[in-house]
Amino acid sequence: MPESFPSPGSDALDERTLVRLYRLLRLxxxxxxTLVRLYRQGKLVGGVYTSTGNEATAVGSAFLLRSEDVLFPLHRDVGxxxxxGQDLKTLFLNYxxxxxxxxxxxxxxxxxxxRRLNIFGNVSHIGAMIPVAAGAALAARMRGEDRVxxxxxxxxxxxxxxxxxxxxxxxxxxxxxxxxxxxxQFAYSTPTSKQFACAKLSDRAQGYGIEGSTIDGTDLLAxxxxxxxxxxxARAGEGPTLIESVTMRMRGHSEADRADYVPSEILDSxxxxxxxxxxxxxxxxxxxxxEERIHLVAQEIRxxxxxxxxxxxxxxxxxxxxxxxxVYAEED
Amino acid sequence: xxxxxxxxGIATGLFEEMERDGSVFLMGEDIGAYGGAFKLxxxxxxxxxxxxxxxxxxxxxxxxxxxxxxxxxxxxxVVEMQFADFVSCGFNQIVTVAAKTHYRWQTxxxxxxxxxxxxxxHGGMFHSQNPEAWFANVPGxxxxxxxxxxxxxxxxxxxxxxxxxxxxxxxKALYRQPAIRExxxxxxxxxxxxxxxxxxxxxxxxxxxxxxxxxxxLRAAEILSSEEELEAEVVDLRSLIPWDVEAVIxxxxxTSRVLVVHEATRTGGIGAEIAAVIxxxxxxxxDAPVRxxxxxxxxxxxxPPLEEYFIPGTDRIVAEARDLASF
Numbered sequence: 108m109p110e111s112f113p114s115p116g117s118d119a120l121d122e123r124t125l126v127r128l129y130r131l132l133r134l135x136x137x138x139x140x141t142l143v144r145l146y147r148q149g150k151l152v153g154g155v156y157t158s159t160g161n162e163a164t165a166v167g168s169a170f171l172l173r174s175e176d177v178l179f180p181l182h183r184d185v186g187x188x189x190x191x192g193q194d195l196k197t198l199f200l201n202y203x204x205x206x207x208x209x210x211x212x213x214x215x216x217x218x219x220x221x222r223r224l225n226i227f228g229n230v231s232h233i234g235a236m237i238p239v240a241a242g243a244a245l246a247a248r249m250r251g252e253d254r255v256x257x258x259x260x261x262x263x264x265x266x267x268x269x270x271x272x273x274x275x276x277x278x279x280x281x282x283x284x285x286x287x288x289x290x291x292q293f294a295y296s297t298p299t300s301k302q303f304a305c306a307k308l309s310d311r312a313q314g315y316g317i318e319g320s321t322i323d324g325t326d327l328l329a330x331x332x333x334x335x336x337x338x339x340x341a342r343a344g345e346g347p348t349l350i351e352s353v354t355m356r357m358r359g360h361s362e363a364d365r366a367d368y369v370p371s372e373i374l375d376s377x378x379x380x381x382x383x384x385x386x387x388x389x390x391x392x393x394x395x396x397x398e399e400r401i402h403l404v405a406q407e408i409r410x411x412x413x414x415x416x417x418x419x420x421x422x423x424x425x426x427x428x429x430x431x432x433x434v435y436a437e438e439d
Numbered sequence: 440x441x442x443x444x445x446x447x448g449i450a451t452g453l454f455e456e457m458e459r460d461g462s463v464f465l466m467g468e469d470i471g472a473y474g475g476a477f478k479l480x481x482x483x484x485x486x487x488x489x490x491x492x493x494x495x496x497x498x499x500x501x502x503x504x505x506x507x508x509x510x511x512x513x514x515x516x517v518v519e520m521q522f523a524d525f526v527s528c529g530f531n532q533i534v535t536v537a538a539k540t541h542y543r544w545q546t547x548x549x550x551x552x553x554x555x556x557x558x559x560x561h562g563g564m565f566h567s568q569n570p571e572a573w574f575a576n577v578p579g580x581x582x583x584x585x586x587x588x589x590x591x592x593x594x595x596x597x598x599x600x601x602x603x604x605x606x607x608x609x610x611k612a613l614y615r616q617p618a619i620r621e622x623x624x625x626x627x628x629x630x631x632x633x634x635x636x637x638x639x640x641x642x643x644x645x646x647x648x649x650x651x652x653x654x655x656x657l658r659a660a661e662i663l664s665s666e667e668e669l670e671a672e673v674v675d676l677r678s679l680i681p682w683d684v685e686a687v688i689x690x691x692x693x694t695s696r697v698l699v700v701h702e703a704t705r706t707g708g709i710g711a712e713i714a715a716v717i718x719x720x721x722x723x724x725x726d727a728p729v730r731x732x733x734x735x736x737x738x739x740x741x742x743p744p745l746e747e748y749f750i751p752g753t754d755r756i757v758a759e760a761r762d763l764a765s766f
Binding site for chain 2: 177235236242244279433
């Protein structure tokens, strides 16, 4: 069993919030499991990229944001989308490429923009959204709006030029930007040993002259505490923060990838640190959860997912010829 | 009314839009106190301050990416590439992020990317290119390339007001040419993106061109008129994406002979697209095959005789036009 862990700041979270967080973790995993099932049934085309092992990082990165704060998450961050307030039906519609989805079937997975929630999906060129998120942070400040920009990148994405350019620009301009590196040990099949040579990816923060830290990304309360500090600094005008959240990608890069390049002993050791089991046992220890309640939450989630999926599946696929419209915005 | 240069056309257009709309701001390298490599933004920082005239690190991806991000939150950034050549460093942000955002999200990205382009200034192959065609194959971008001070002014203002990413190719060799100065048409002047302009009327052949080559074509047309009694019509495209098919086809119907001229290299250039569309839509009006004149397919060479040989000039346009007329 995972050991219990002291988490400064987490004491402030009330029971209701903690149970809500637990629910978000479970919902994330259940959503992923549903995607995998749909993929195997041939009901979902394109790539399926799960967040198994990454749920605590994703949920924790977005949970403390206000609705006006801007989030530029990755496709693998369903937990962040949900924590920012996204509903299951909206997500399913986009994954299924249906009419009525936020991208109208034009882009896949979670590559959507939701104006209501200030979620801006990524492009597949990981790292490219860092300068964009920095620009959003700049615009917010220029407009006198108190908004923080949060974006994610993988361990592979830290090797891109845009990672460097975006962070350096944000540092120079002291922008309210938080960049979370989800170091899940593999970029597709490439291990971190072939990706970077520094001891910790957060060491790079020093090179940019900004705050940085490396945290256990399977520890939801640690993620929340780190985010709380980063958000406070960003709102106070103290500039960007680089957070390396260390996790493990427990499945393949996509469901098309068997990931047999991952040594089984690595998976075994990370299994013991499953972020959901870890948080669950902590809540059990604190007496905030019971086996009965856990079962109940699982049932509720199942019902919610089935209903949202059924609703999404009732939407037709878009007309082929609708692909032609909207390449350009019309003049005002 | 005061005559303005091409550079002043762009600068006054920018300045007026910044006065008109508080969401318009500038980002670029050395554009603040220094006023830009070409001094186009000289005096701007004094009027608008360092927040709206932002000196940026040497990071084209960060500059263009930040422009996109700022546009997503309601700003209208105009960014300066120090030279058009350096836009290659920001390519991904343009073609992957900015160009595709409206298509996938229905969210506009009103950004302008100013690209000082073109040769004739002995800048060598990294300070002289005309890279407009790199972007013509990317749906979601608009591309303009003015040839005169008033067009430059009208198009920069329209580009800023346009809700899409616009690449603005401004030819460096035109910046301070006294011969092409025009009277400042004032703050209400706009040139619609997508509209060509017939610079010279003629019935014997059509020269379709844009940017600095418009002036070479006009000189060539005068020579053809006085020496050969050939009257060339010169169509200045002004906008490359979208381009004015209607105006070009109308001229083809009138002259039945077309020469497409650009300073950019020939293969895969804008001229190839124009020639193809003329072949598709104006074939029955043609008396001769469409001809293309572009720079040879080499990098832009440095040494003056090499560069002079490289850039299509008046003489070569005259020779091509003569050939075309005698077909």
